[in-house]
Amino acid sequence: MILAMGHLGANLTALDYAIVLIYVVVLVIIGYRASFVKTGKKDETLFLANKSLGWASIGFNMWGTNVGPSMLLAFASIGYTTGIVAVNFDWYAFVFLLLLAVVFAPKYLAAKVSTTPEFMGNRYGESTRNILAWYALIKILISWLSLGLFAGGFLVRQILGIPMWQSVIALVSFAGLFTFAGGLKAIAKVNFFQMILLIAVSLMLTVIGVVKAGGLSAVYNKVPHNFWNLIHPASDKKYPWYAILLGYPVSAVAFFCTDQAMVQSVLGARNLEQGQLGVNFIGWLKILSLPLFILTGILCFILFPGLKDPAEAYMTMVTHLFPPGLNGLVIVVLIAVLVGTIGSSLNSLSTVFTMDVYSKKINPNASNQQIIKVGRISVVAGCVFAIIVALAIDNIKGLNLFDIFQSVLGFIAPPLAVVFLLTVFWPRTTRTAVNLVLSAGSAFSLGVGVLYLWVFTPDKYHFWPHYLMLSFYIFVFLLLSAIIISLADRNPVIYLRDKMVKANISPTTRRVKIAWAALVVAMICLYILFNGH
Numbered sequence: 001m002i003l004a005m006g007h008l009g010a011n012l013t014a015l016d017y018a019i020v021l022i023y024v025v026v027l028v029i030i031g032y033r034a035s036f037v038k039t040g041k042k043d044e045t046l047f048l049a050n051k052s053l054g055w056a057s058i059g060f061n062m063w064g065t066n067v068g069p070s071m072l073l074a075f076a077s078i079g080y081t082t083g084i085v086a087v088n089f090d091w092y093a094f095v096f097l098l099l100l101a102v103v104f105a106p107k108y109l110a111a112k113v114s115t116t117p118e119f120m121g122n123r124y125g126e127s128t129r130n131i132l133a134w135y136a137l138i139k140i141l142i143s144w145l146s147l148g149l150f151a152g153g154f155l156v157r158q159i160l161g162i163p164m165w166q167s168v169i170a171l172v173s174f175a176g177l178f179t180f181a182g183g184l185k186a187i188a189k190v191n192f193f194q195m196i197l198l199i200a201v202s203l204m205l206t207v208i209g210v211v212k213a214g215g216l217s218a219v220y221n222k223v224p225h226n227f228w229n230l231i232h233p234a235s236d237k238k239y240p241w242y243a244i245l246l247g248y249p250v251s252a253v254a255f256f257c258t259d260q261a262m263v264q265s266v267l268g269a270r271n272l273e274q275g276q277l278g279v280n281f282i283g284w285l286k287i288l289s290l291p292l293f294i295l296t297g298i299l300c301f302i303l304f305p306g307l308k309d310p311a312e313a314y315m316t317m318v319t320h321l322f323p324p325g326l327n328g329l330v331i332v333v334l335i336a337v338l339v340g341t342i343g344s345s346l347n348s349l350s351t352v353f354t355m356d357v358y359s360k361k362i363n364p365n366a367s368n369q370q371i372i373k374v375g376r377i378s379v380v381a382g383c384v385f386a387i388i389v390a391l392a393i394d395n396i397k398g399l400n401l402f403d404i405f406q407s408v409l410g411f412i413a414p415p416l417a418v419v420f421l422l423t424v425f426w427p428r429t430t431r432t433a434v435n436l437v438l439s440a441g442s443a444f445s446l447g448v449g450v451l452y453l454w455v456f457t458p459d460k461y462h463f464w465p466h467y468l469m470l471s472f473y474i475f476v477f478l479l480l481s482a483i484i485i486s487l488a489d490r491n492p493v494i495y496l497r498d499k500m501v502k503a504n505i506s507p508t509t510r511r512v513k514i515a516w517a518a519l520v521v522a523m524i525c526l527y528i529l530f531n532g533h
Helices: 014-036 055-066 069-091 094-110 116-124 126-160 164-181 184-213 216-221 241-258 260-267 272-303 310-321 326-362 368-394 401-425 431-455 467-488 496-504 510-529
Strands: none
Touching: 014 326, 055 260, 055 272, 069 126, 069 241, 069 272, 069 310, 069 401, 069 510, 094 116, 094 241, 094 260, 094 272, 094 401, 094 510, 116 126, 116 260, 116 401, 116 431, 126 164, 126 310, 126 326, 126 368, 126 401, 126 431, 164 326, 164 368, 184 216, 184 272, 184 310, 184 326, 216 272, 241 260, 241 401, 241 467, 260 272, 272 310, 272 510, 310 326, 326 368, 401 431, 401 467, 431 467
């Protein structure tokens, strides 16, 4: 059966549209109240200063940051085409979450820093901190803002059938208005509940889909058997085992161990033990990716074979299996979380630029009013840049939605992975090596990415290795370059602060060791279970 469909909005009822309209009105009212009504509180930015987060909050915060509608749509699309292989991108993460918990987190907390650029600045000086601040801006613009906006535009295009440029402009204008006026706090307040609702909706979708398909045994037997294999042979062009084994760690180290958005929850931990248990908790939560997100795509393959675009798998399931009213609720949650993600990205962009670049380098004597004005200008500039990049991402040929996300991250990640790994594992690393990798190395890595994604695209030029291997090769080249430059430096600086940090590191407790041993055993069992086919 080929599923004939125009845009998915054709299946929505008046009740669905009414729910969407009511929700948007409520969101605007909440945003207006948060932006223009005085709360009486002078300081609402005590997230890290309070150091009050327990393990459950840390785990949920990190998972909420990681699981957005963009990954949900991407996971369903890859489930539709190849089965569960994409679960590797969540399950294999436990290795790098363990690295964050036992290697990076103790050093971050012992150094008493608020940001990862500050940690590197303490180690190598202001020049390194400045370069990292600029790199953070690029990373926010591309990996958070532009990819989030692209996913949002893709979603709105599916629902309403309007062109991508109209979708992204509408989304970024709505999110930008909230950020510009200061109403992001309102979205942040409801984001947690939206995430819970998103999980509930996905679980409901999975259950209805399994019942429609005839039960779990029918689901198992109605798809090709390699759909249930986590590890694919080297001959598999899409996801050979070696590409995932070697290429994914580059992005994973950069994402889980160095990205401010992910690490921030750990920096706000009550103590090291709570931070380490929180990171362990997200490892357990990531197991849910299979039943909640990937399985939706597999069920769509069974129920609605022949989709022209696998990226429509999630919304196809929603619009065909849910009753009227529930469709509207799902669309509302997806768009609201996307607006929240885009708003958060714009806020981060504005903060990093005004605090780390403008007020430190461009105008150190800036008044508070000037800083706010520049912050708002940077929000507008970020919106314009994000629209251009989102439309450029829409023109990438030869890759599906999931691969686009992973490949873009794969070209941003190598310089970060190299400098942070060397900093924590090799004290001989020098400032010159780190600064060169972060500047020239970043330009090289991003340049290769532009050539791969837009100039010599893999659908026409077949000389490229797998994009995950390309990321790995860039990582190895930059790593060897950094080591050679460090060894050639005849006057390496001995960093006294490193010794102070080491002296402040707390020992790992028995509870943490037990929790991590249990997770490692569980993950090994899951890998054995899903490779016996």
